[in-house]
Amino acid sequence: MRIIMLARTLQLSSLVAIIATVVSQQTYNAVETEMFSIPISPNMFNWTYQEFDQQYRFQGSLIGKPELPSWLRYIYSGRHHSGFIFGTPPRGTKSPITLEVIGLNRQDYETRRLLLTLKIHSKEKKALHEVELKIDNLNVEDLLDEHRMTRLKEIFRSKLWIESSQDLYATFLASAIAMGARLPLRPNEGEGLVVRLGSSKPFSAELKRLREEVRPLSRLPSCPREYKRTTVERLFRDAGLTLDWCNFELFNTVYKARSTELLEYLAEMPPPDSHSELRKVQHAAETWSAPSRHDLPSRSYLKEFTVAVVVPIVLMMISMAALTSVLCFHYAGM
Structure with missing residues (x-):
């Protein structure tokens, strides 16, 4: 009885806490096709961190x-003691x-x-070309750090993709586990992440050469973390x-009326004046016609x-006839 009363008291206190919620509102800006993040810290709820392990929990x-929405994700970082949308x-x-x-304050x-x-x-200049990378030694919250993201972009802006120095931005970010990868064997290692960087500028010759260099590795599902055989x-x-x-991977992004498709980069790109031919090929690939019923293979x-079915039934009938005959002759002899 006391347990029931205590449970009811906890439910009532939780209900009162929800009704007496302190409501605050903040405004953020985002841009289409560009990845963004919103840190959810205890300070936003007028709370202070008190060195209590996982003291606060957030649900968005x-x-x-x-x-x-399907295009938004939420993660909680124990290292930062806050969440990220x-x-x-x-x-x-x-x-x-x-x-x-x-x-939720788990302490009280x-x-x-x-x-x-x-x-x-x-977005005025949407990304028409994107580079997809899989980073093994980081978690998603690591790349949400502006300094790490800037460091990654700087490699492409200054070395590999100089043409994109003016409009390079992140178009996608997700955990490698969410993309189907396995957890690392060592818990202290990063889970890995997948990130895409896009720009309206064409791929540089250095990026195309690098793609051709690692093309034989595309047959493997994953490379060892200590693999260092690239220039x-x-x-x-x-x-x-x-x-x-x-x-x-390198992708060419095609924006349609209601969707965004990623086409795998080809070593030999079509000439600029063959857009009509490319559209015809894409239209032919998109058009699908159902096969005829007579064209489908048949089997008896x-x-x-x-x-x-038939063979077991015949064997059963023969066995029943034989047993019946044996019993009849046995009783006739008696």
């Missing part, structure tokens, strides 16, 4: 909905978007509510980045049916 969702707004996203973040079970208004602006490995190692060269199952 679209206001009035049970979860975040990050993602890439797709083209045509309705703005503004209101997000609701519920904070106080609940507070935070509203985030996200205004999404259009530009030193640039990333000096920046503290361990790349999986088996997952290095009469032989399998005979072996599986």
Whole structure:
């Protein structure tokens, strides 16, 4: 009885805490096709960190909905003692978007509510070419750090893709585990992440040469973390980045009416005046016609049916006739 009363008291106190929530609202700006992040710290709820392990928990969702939009993700970083909401707004996203973040203080079970208004602006120069990298020694929250992201971009701006120095930006970021990779054998190692950097400028000759250099490795699902047999490995190692060269890709981005497609980079690009031919090829690839019924292969199952059903029935009837005869002759003799 006391346990039931205690449970009811806890439920009532939780309900009162939710009703008496301290509501605050903040506004953030985002750009279509460009990755952004919002740190969710205890300071946003007027809380102070008190050296209590995982003292605060946060849960984000679209206001009035049970979860975040499909293009937004939430992670919690124990090292930073805060969470991160990050993602890439797709083209045509309705703005503004209101997000609701519920904070829970696990020390006294106080609940507070935070509203985030996200205004999404259009992108003038969208990325037409993207580089996809898989970094093994980092977690997602590591690359959400502005300094690390700037360090990664600087490698391409100054060495590998100088043409993109004016408009290079991150278009995608996700954990390697969420993309189907396995957890590392050592818990102290990074889980890995997948990031894409895009620009409106064409790929440089250095990037094309690097893609051809690592093309034989594309057959492997993953490369060892200590694999260092690329000519530009030193640039990333000096920046503290361990790349999986088996997952290095170059993409040409094609923007359609309602979607964004990534086409694998080809060594021989079509000439600039053959856009009509490229459109015809893409249209032919997109058009799908159902095969005719008469064109489908047919097969007779009469032989399998005979072996599986008829033969056992015949054997059973012969056995029954033999047993009946034996019994009849036995009783006649008696």
